[in-house]
Amino acid sequence: MERLELSTALSQSRQFVANLKKASQVDIRDCYQCGKCSAGCPLVSAMDYNPHQILRMLQLGQVDKVLHAKSIWVCAHCATCFARCPKEVDLPRLMEALRIEAKKRGIIKEKTVDLFSDLFLDSVQKYGRVHEMGMIAFYNLKSGQLFKDAMLAPTLLANRKISPFPHKIQGQQAVQKIFAKAKAMGGERL
Ligand code: SF4
Ligand code: SF4
Numbered sequence: 001m002e003r004l005e006l007s008t009a010l011s012q013s014r015q016f017v018a019n020l021k022k023a024s025q026v027d028i029r030d031c032y033q034c035g036k037c038s039a040g041c042p043l044v045s046a047m048d049y050n051p052h053q054i055l056r057m058l059q060l061g062q063v064d065k066v067l068h069a070k071s072i073w074v075c076a077h078c079a080t081c082f083a084r085c086p087k088e089v090d091l092p093r094l095m096e097a098l099r100i101e102a103k104k105r106g107i108i109k110e111k112t113v114d115l116f117s118d119l120f121l122d123s124v125q126k127y128g129r130v131h132e133m134g135m136i137a138f139y140n141l142k143s144g145q146l147f148k149d150a151m152l153a154p155t156l157l158a159n160r161k162i163s164p165f166p167h168k169i170q171g172q173q174a175v176q177k178i179f180a181k182a183k184a185m186g187g188e189r190l
Contacts, residue, residue, distance in 0.1 A: 009061030024097035031055040037081035047071035072098040073110035128169035133162045
C-alpha cells in the first residue's frame with residue numbers, strides 16, 4: 001500500500017490549494033465527505049476517482065495524483081453534484097480549474113476531450129453558435145477517426161439536423177466581445 005507523508009504533502013500543496021481557491025472560489029475544507037456528489041454524478045462510472053475522492057485527495061495534499069486523474073477531464077459540468085451538495089461546494093468550477101492547471105502543466109489525460117473542447121469554442125467564437133458538421137469533420141480528422149459516425153450523416157442532412165454550411169448568428173460580434181472580455185479578465189481557454 002502506498003504510504004503518504006501527510007505533513008510533507010500538505011505543506012507542499014499549500015500554495016497550490018490557495019491558487020485553486022482563487023481560481024475556482026471553492027474552499028476544499030468545506031467538503032465533509034458525505035459522498036452525495038459522487039452518488040448523483042452521471043459520469044462517475046467513467047471516472048478513475050469519484051468526485052468526493054478528488055476533494056479528499058486535495059485535502060490530503062495529493063496534487064499530482066489529482067492533476068493526473070481522468071476524472072477532471074470526464075466531468076461534463078452538469079452541476080448535479082453542486083445541486084446536491086449540502087455544503088454548496090462548486091465541484092464543476094473546481095474540476096474546470098483543475099483541468100486548466102493540468103493543461104498548463106502539459107498533463108492532458110483525455111486528449112479527445114481537450115480537442116472537442118477546443119473545436120467547440122473555436123466554432124462558437126467564429127459563428128456565434130456551433131457549426132456541428134464542421135466541428136465533427138475537424139474532430140474526426142484531428143482525432144484520427146476519419147469515418148466515425150459517417151453513416152449517420154445522410155440521415156442527419158436529409159432531416160436538416162445538420163448543415164454543410166455554417167450560419168452566423170445576428171449577434172455574433174457580441175459573442176466575440178464576450179471571448180475578448182473573458183481573455184482580458186485573465187480567462188483561459190482549455
Ligand atoms: S456532496 Fe459536497 S460535502 Fe458531500 S462529499 Fe460531495 S463535495 Fe463534499
Ligand atoms: S458536474 Fe461533473 S462531477 Fe459534478 S455531477 Fe456533473 S459530471 Fe459529475
